[in-house]
Amino acid sequence: MIHIVFNEPDIKVLQQAIELDESLQGEVIQIKDDYAVGPLNNIYLGEGIDQRRQWWREVLTGGDGDSKVDSGEVDDYKTAAELVGTMRRDENEIIWIWVAQNKHDVSGYYWLLNYMKEFQGRVFILYLNNLPFINEKGNIFYPNWISEIPAKEFLKAKKLAREITLSEFEVDPDEWTKICDENGGVRLLEGGKKLKSEDYDFYDAELKKQVTGDWQKASKIIHHFLSKAKHTTGDMYLLWRLKTMIANEMFDVQGKIANMKDFEVKAPSR
Template identity: 25%
Template sequence: MIHILFGQSSAGSLRAAFRKKGIDKKEQIISFWDMFSIGPVLRLHEETGLEARFDWMKDVMNDEFGEFQEYIQSFQKTIDRILSIPEELLIFIWTADNAHEQTGLRFVLDILKGKNNDITVINTTKSYGELFNAGRRQYTVLHSGEINPDKLQIIYDQGEGRVLTDHDKEDYGDEWNFLTENRETLRIWRNGRIVSVPEDYYDPFIIQKAKKLHRRQETKDFMKSARLIGEVLGHLDQYVGDAFLEYRLRKLIEKGVFDVEGSLIAMRYYSVKLR
């Protein structure tokens, strides 16, 4: 069987689960190193679309350690691996209720278009709620990477995956086509659907959290940018990643909303203060 996931954390947890069960040699895992809730997906199935996405992501990723070229190579290698899946293998696609994994699901199904593999979709948010949310304590999974290996294994063994029909694949294909014609570079998950929103959608939220942190200071002063990004991430009900939020913080610095102290080469090197 082939398992496709959208994130190194979730893929690592599933590998650990399979090793513990002794089936890691039989179950193959393919994962993307990317964040599909952000960045252009316009004509992503074409070379020009890929180049446009990589150009945009280069602005978002502070390439302090020279990982950007590795990211491009990894993305293209993952696509090649999916394209080379033999048609007799069963495919499991792991997703959760967030724009990142749901957009990734639709992208992968577009790559697989024309293949005759049986495809099962495992929704970790849904399965986690059904298997583990008993009693008063309720936990909603934001993304698959939050789930530990033991619980991922239980989801695989006992969860209700959805086997896709040809009609399901057509519906996902229509949704993907709609997404790829949209020029917005930020997507959120609302009421069971992917919604495209302007790139500056979370700018007011970043400013709001900065004001909150300033109120905790004796006198208004600079704060570590990582502290602010952490505060925003901790209260966000979406999965967009810290790199995108830090990118928006740099845009707000450019606009003069924040003063900056230090080097913008990476998040840990600078501090910010609202003007």
């Protein structure tokens, strides 16, 4: 059994669950890119792959994510190729794809599906769509992320495993193709597995609300956004958007515009 997750914190909690339940025994593999943001046009062709890599280079260079630029740390195409090779060599191998109710997981699921169709009948999805769980305090909650589920609750979660149907292998790629062709900068989850596209500046208005007339470190502005906004995204994306607005002279800034703790921002005094 191979488990597929889309967030690094999911790995640890799933490994803890495996220790509690031998029936879950298997390798845990992460799809690392965030397909809920960035260009998607020709995402499976060399031109589209290079375009996306160049976009991430632009987002990460000169900031907290600088060390990840061209590090080779994120190579989902290599991961997918290795998965396909493993499945072809061992006809008894199966894959469980763990998807929580968030745009990041759903976008990752759609991206991965392109490589899974030849293994229909051996690929399962566990979609935690509006399923209640019990947290560490004994209260009922609805997780937005796999990592929020206590390890012992995976005994309940595993019951969700079901084959991805032939119909889904036909319909879901059409939905993803539509999203890729729209090529918006941001994807949002409307419900179920339905995504909608927005422009790259989708988060700007809400991010701008966190900038006041007082000097604040960029890290504080981003933290406030993440704690208050209805729709959130990764901090590296938000840092890039904040820098974009600064470049457009929307705010006053002091310090070196690099890592989010290196510079301060406030509303323009003029």
